[in-house]
Amino acid sequence: MSLDQLRYFVAVAETGSTHAASVRACVSQPPLSRQIRALEAEVGVPLFQRTSRGMLLRPAGVTFLQHARSILGAVDAAVVAARGHAGHVAAGSALEWTEAPPADGRG
């Protein structure tokens, strides 16, 4: 399970085909198709119905799509929230180490 698999899944779910999804995700169809397969294997339930017209979302896929979007959004929100603390100190907190770290030249 990986975040990329979730992104690929959303792309396929939203476009209805691995071709459009591969363009959206900037990868070729084979890797994308494999990741979708791997994702389905991991959740243990087929998320799509393969047809000659493309990829049709199944009920489990619809449910998973909502969760996938939520997770992806949460990941972005986590980064934004953490960045919101850049240079901040916890005013009124008893945590002294909230002060900026010493200039120990990391890197």
Add this chain to the structure above:
Amino acid sequence: MSLDQLRYFVAVAETGSTHAASVRACVSQPPLSRQIRALEAEVGVPLFQRTSRGMLLRPAGVTFLQHARSILGAVDAAVVAARGHAGHVAAGSALEWTEAPPADGRG
């Protein structure tokens, strides 16, 4: 950014050291330390304060921890929710393809 990085981060945040975290996550310290570094680089904010006693969570880390737990929980919930559709059909729905897929012997 990966789910493993999130798991490692939670382990370090909860144990306060890379040693205990590495035991908890079943990996050695170096890979874990590298992933934490990579995570901090990706979010663009130092999440921990390195001390000779271990890893101290910084305010940004506290915030990120809450999000990380939520994300990890959401991932698990997504799988459980999708599995809840196993063998189900959308009763009353117009979606015929909710029936089980044909036995095409994939894999």
Add this chain to the structure above:
DNA sequence: CTTCTTTACGGCCAGCGTAATTATG
């Protein structure tokens, strides 16, 4: 010296991309 984190080095698995195959209308 002891404890803890980080950097260096070597080997392995996973994932990507191109080309070929199968299924449908």
Add this chain to the structure above:
DNA sequence: CATAATTACGCTGGCCGTAAAGAAG
């Protein structure tokens, strides 16, 4: 034949684990 997904094959990159180094009490 045209379209769409999947499988086969070779290669590169990232990650892990062991060993060594730097920092603090």
